[in-house]
Amino acid sequence: MQPLSPLSDVIAALPMFAGLSSEGRRILCDASVIQQAARGLVLFEQGADPNFQTVVLKGAVHLLGRSVQGQEMVIEVVEAPDLLLPAAVVSDSPYLMRARCIEDVSVLMIKADVFRGLLASEPFLAHTVIGCLSGQFRAMVRQIMTLKLRPGPQRVAGYLLALMRRQRNETHLTLPYEKGLIASQLGMTRESFSRILTSLQYGIIHMDGQQIQICDLRALRELSAPDPLIDGPDP
């Protein structure tokens, strides 16, 4: 609850804000608070107006879309260090998604109007936001390409390979959260996800709960039909 390190030290330590003027840094500090949030906590609701620009300092956050009928799906995952939906904040438009903490997180919350003001006066901050927005935009494009061009099993295989790369390229990996959430991130039901995983069980992977051992990397890669543009360089 209480900031262990003074706010200004945290901000000074962030590469994201390294190039701010001292004046800008002061304004930023005055308009910010640090919060700890427990796993499961909702940071904001779909449809809400952004009052803060949230910066994820530690941990990861799910952005969930909800249909009129009430079903909910993971649309985006934001991991520290990154901005939470700067697109909504800079355009002062309602959030399209709900933000829920995947794990215990710490966030920096900057008053939205101050943040927008700083954007005009601090070229460095503008540059940071541009970099962040472009990265998030490209991630969304990749996801659309995946949804439109790849069937379920390919998406699952690709997901496992991406996970492997993020976990130090070892053939043993741990699913980062519940399978139901992963399924919705991949655009399928948990039943389908479960079935696809079991279909991989015979020769390609070995699964035990959240633990997955990749037995036949070559086969998995072949199954995913990787595209270096979408998936990054070969793992």
Next chain:
Amino acid sequence: MQPLSPLSDVIAALPMFAGLSSEGRRILCDASVIQQAARGLVLFEQGADPNFQTVVLKGAVHLLGRSVQGQEMVIEVVEAPDLLLPAAVVSDSPYLMRARCIEDVSVLMIKADVFRGLLASEPFLAHTVIGCLSGQFRAMVRQIMTLKLRPGPQRVAGYLLALMRRQRNETHLTLPYEKGLIASQLGMTRESFSRILTSLQYGIIHMDGQQIQICDLRALRELSAPDPLIDGPDP
């Protein structure tokens, strides 16, 4: 082929560049050319490195994703006036998609390195790019939500309603391009799209080639299960 109006006049007339310093405007002019491109022309290829920041001045451009297996789908539509994939240009990363002119377009092409340089020295340009990026990001999020949360018929109904709104809210509308392209934009095959349209034929719409008459707006809206966040205010 040849610029009818001098380059500097075109740039001066664009709201997008209205706030540039005179110095910035000079640099921009020196690094830019205006091009006319015919319908069907490919402006750049998927995987290419961005040499220019393209500004669509007139017309519209399709951004197409291609899978390893070779099938191609419309991922995004960019209409004048807007930037073509600033996310790739500012991050100096390969284009994720191919750009193809839907119709005859005119574009302004700015050398990419000069554009990135101006971004640092011209706060107004940075602000423009932030606005453009955030708009495009939100469009991608909406598309993902549509793909993940809505079945085919809802997507088609929603598309028709969106089209109606863009065409002065009249109940008679014209499909902007071939049905096959619209189908891929909606994430389905042309056969599925055709079947869904015929299923609407009986009472809800009347279709004749590219012309569509909406007979029962209420039913169409109900079928689309609209979400004001995704679809905008009620048409």
Next chain:
DNA sequence: CGATCGTTTGAAAGATATCAAGACTCGTGG
């Protein structure tokens, strides 16, 4: 007129979702 392209339609196959039940894990409290 014949060729090409976009579209529609039909029949069949395949993929995915849904519904329902059972298995499993894990934390709680008796």
Next chain:
DNA sequence: CCACGAGTCTTGATATCTTTCAAACGATCG
């Protein structure tokens, strides 16, 4: 320590949706 219950995951049967393949139709254009 065990039993319970909540939540998650798996599995099976079925239904539905979507794609695929194939053919025919229609328009446009040389």
